[in-house]
Amino acid sequence: MIARWHDLNQMLGAMDLFRNQMNSVFNDFDRTYTTGPGWSDAGTYPRTNLSDTGDNLEMLAELPGIAKEDLNVKIQGNYLEISGTRKSDLPEGYQVHRTERGAASFSRSFTLPCDVNAAQVTATLKDGILKLTLPKAETAKPRQISIN
Amino acid sequence: MSESTELVTRKEQAGELVHQLPIATPAVDIFENEGEILLHADMPGVMKDDVAINIDNGKMNLSGIRRLQLAGALTRREFTDAAEYRRTFSVPQSIDVNKVHAELKDGVLCLHLPKSEAAKPRQIEIQAE
Structure with a gap:
């Protein structure tokens, strides 16, 4: 009986090993899928960077x-x-060899980390780079609190 | 023969730092007509002076450096501010290298590669006797 338990445990151990291996296969797959060139932001257009300078939020967007x-x-x-919309700049009378820069309309929306003063936004x-300076609303600005 | 013990310190030159930038691949469109091959490449944020085009031995190296910087604490990053766009293409021998010209507008590079006279199609007239 003890010998059979041992066999069973060994088998389960082997299955655990196999499962771990399989898990790491998928991890590796995901890694190349999400960090490889061209894949990382597939479907996200335009790509943007957002930063916080204290009083303002600043955003850069790639719009060539x-x-x-x-x-x-x-x-x-x-x-x-x-x-x-990105208009097609396909020249007339040319034969097309390769098109990677599609022409299409796009729309992307963001939820900003805080409210902004829409009247004072500059763009x-x-x-080909859109720069947005978004001044934070008064309530969202950092405030110095004096200690009594 | 005296052996010099003096050490020469070599300063880093301007061109060397460039290679530490992350490399991005520009998306391109390639067109052709009878007179030229036309290439459009997306290079947002690259200025005119930072574009280099090298044609050598049937290969064309396209490089554009973007020097952007976003102030403050970055909260979301989807692309690297400072980067080098780089891509290599094979160029047919029929291109007249001396007449290649390019313009950069709104972050899009338009590169014209004119074909040499010998490579252009030619209508042959048949002469009557």
Whole structure:
């Protein structure tokens, strides 16, 4: 009987080993899938960086080849939406070999970490980079508290 | 023969730091007509002076450096501010390297690669006797 328990344990041990191996296979798969070039932000357009400078939030968005007339930025409270259309710059009379830069309309919305003062937001588009400076609402600004 | 014990300190040159930047691959469109091959590459944030195009031995190296910096504490990052866009293409021998020209507008590089005269299609006229 004891010998049989031993066999069973050994078998279960082997199954555990196998399960761990399988788990790491999927971990490796996920890693290459999420960090490899081109995959990391597939489907996320435009890509953005957001930073907090204390009084302001600053956002950079990659929008190459988009005219400022074709871009809309909407803000309400802590909700921000960037939308627009990227027009095709396909030249006439050319044969197409490769198209990686699709032309399409896009829309992306964000929930900002705090409310912003929508009236004082500034947006600049330069060299295909949209820079948004979003001043925080008074209630969201950091405040120095004096200790009595 | 005297052996010099003096050490020479070598200062880092401007061009060397560049290679520490993360590499990004630009998305490209490639078109062709009778006269030229046209390439459009997305390089948002790259300035005109930071683009380098090298054609050598049938290979074209495209490089563009983006020097962006976002102030403050970064709360979300989806792309690296400072990066080098780099991509290599094979170029047919029929390209007239001396006439290659490019323009950069709104973060998109338009590269014109004109074909040399010998490679252009030519209509041959048949002469009557």
